[in-house]
Amino acid sequence: MTPSRVTEFRRAARERLAGYEHTTLESAPGMRAAAVVLCVVPGDDGSPCVVVIKRAYRGRNAGQWGLPGGRAEPGEPPERAALRELEEELGLVAGPADVVGRLDDFPAASGFAITPIVAVPAVAQPLRPDPQEVHSAHRVPLERLAADDVPKWVDLPDGPPLLQMWLAPDMRIHAPTGAILWQFREVVLLGRAADESRVAHFRQPVWTRR
Secondary structure (H helix, E strand, O other): OOOOHHHHHHHHHHHHHHHHOOOOOOOOOOOOEEEEEEEEEOOOOOOEEEEEEEOOOOOOOOOEOOOEEEEOOOOOOOOHHHHHHHHHHHHOOOOOHHEEEOOOOOOOOEEEEEEEEEEEOOOOOOOOOOOOOOOOOEEEEEEHHHOOEEEEEEEEEEEEEEEEEEEEEEEEEEOOOOOOOOHHHHHHHHHOOOHOOOOOOOOOOOOHHO
16 A cells, blocks of 8 residues: 555555554563654655654664654653654654554563554644754655565574665664564555564664664
8 A cells, every 4th residue: 555645645544553453562670661653744746755764873772763752751651652752853743633553562672662653644744853863854755665675684694584674775774663664564555464464573683772
């Protein structure tokens, strides 16, 4: 499913995610809650794009590719945390009515349980990255994310293969973000069944443990 307009995507994604039984991680000692947003906005030609960011070269995950989001405050629901971070990092304002669903919680090796929220702001807005947190922000066409050559599996000698999401020649993304983008692609864009699209077991590079 790669609709040509954001309004079409919003309607179709809401229907598809309404029937998706997402997994939720139980709280555990040392595990912290976080939320990210798969935020779909119009590109320059009006076609739907997902926003991907490169983190600022400071603090946690310095210089890494990611999705808008971050740590949840104590007692803060994941949807609220995700939308708050979206506004803080990119200046994009979205409300509860703009949330069309969620995907599986992902157990990051860094100790975070990451909840991915899918949101489609009703009003088109410019991206205004906060330079303290975001080095750059990019709109990746959903048509590109759905392309056959985006996911690549790299065989390694010491265990399961490693997923790489090649969204552009200079945009190679691994788990956790790569896993979340892969599940979004499989479930929302390609309509795969839940049991074919789980990602909690995906291998994570050592450097993501920081």
